[in-house]
Amino acid sequence: MIEVKNLYKEFDGIQVLKGVSATFEKGKTNMIIGQSGSGKTVFLKCLLGLHTPEKGIISFDGRNYADLKTKQHRQLRQEMGMVFQGGALYDSLTVEENIMFPLKMFADKTFDEMLDRVNTVLKRVNLENVNAKFPAELSGGMQKRVSIARAIVMNPKYLFCDEPNSGLDPITATVIDNLIQEITKEYQMITVINSHDMNSVMEIGEKIIFLKDGVKAWEGSNKEIFKTENQAIVDFVYSSNLFKKVRQVYLNESK
């Protein structure tokens, strides 16, 4: 379980996170939602240790981040996988080298064993015959999938995804959402996903945390999001007419 308590983070005097608390459980797809600029990425980067919060506690299965030494941080990070908003694939390396990289760095395996593992995860994300390609030669959706493959190649306990399906067509976006949910169940990972895509929130949001003005304004599941009367989240989620109608239909049906 990841526990976050009372997290504060500011940049040059501007408070981005003002006391956010949350818990994330194993085998669940947890989602952070909120408007652009609401601090989703900052929150995730605090969890990853890329930003140091001014205040607050972050603990990974009982290991408090602030109590760890640099070396222990690095060890903890080897248990994490991250899919960055822009993919962040190493553009001087091929797809195969990208995914193999963490293995080369940390696993004591022969080349053939590593290649085997690379091909396994590539297959898992439905990519084949791209081993020798460079990231620049792939489409956006393929890059995202390679990025997911790289994130899970070390069998991480914790998986973080920053808007994994932004900029993708609806079909590919759904494929990626389902993929993330499946591997979360399969490997029993703790998965935290940033998103402002309502489709994926409805599809795979088993636990949803809504950030607004630096605080957690709402928390619940994708089932509860239809019923909630919380004005902030209703305004955010049902800002489009389509979703307003969907909500109406849902509420009528469940009556």
Added chain:
Amino acid sequence: MNYIEHIGKYFIMLKQVFKKPQKWSVFKEMLFREIEDLGLKSLGIIVFISFFVGGVVAIQTALNVDNPFIPKYTIGFATKRSMILEFAPTFMSIILAGKVGSYISSSIGTMRVTEQIDALEVMGINSLNYLVLPKIIAALFFYPLLILLAMFLGIFGGYYAGILTGLFYSEDYIYGIQLDFNPYFIRYALIKTLIFAFVIATIPAYHGYYVKGGSLEVGRASTQAVVWTSVVIILLNYFLTQMLLG
């Protein structure tokens, strides 16, 4: 940030750089890549420039010593001295600062703004050690060779210029370059080169690593990197010359 803060941050960066590589096989792979990118790929420009600079120095000297009381071997002697003492180590390092410096800071800077450095850190990798140490070692190993080559080619360029222009005789030139050979000067040049090589690898790395923003800032950082690398080389050259030869 003021200059003092930058200098402090630069040395803090170096402390992270000089850690034991996390995996030697990965380090070795990076090292060979850097020797190719920073060293071998600079070979062409160094060959080209040093040859012609040597030629020009010889011609200039020849044109300026038409006084019959100055012996003709002065041309060879002066070309050799200026190539060994300054043109090869300092001038070529400035060229490398431009070529390699902008490459280093823009490649690291791009990795920063596209979150590739974050991705390294998230994997538990010391990104500074992984990215910068191989560059330093590659430069320290390869640039002395480049500079020795530049010395040789510069002197040879001078010889060739004599043949082409007919301004002086080859025999005089060869006599001149053999005259008063002082091995300490070569050592002096190599010491300078090693220090400049370190500067060329680290200052642009600093500018690239700490860049914030997007591609515009990456471009700006690499301009800054080249300017500062050159300024530091010129200043260090002044002090080193005083210290080592004065």
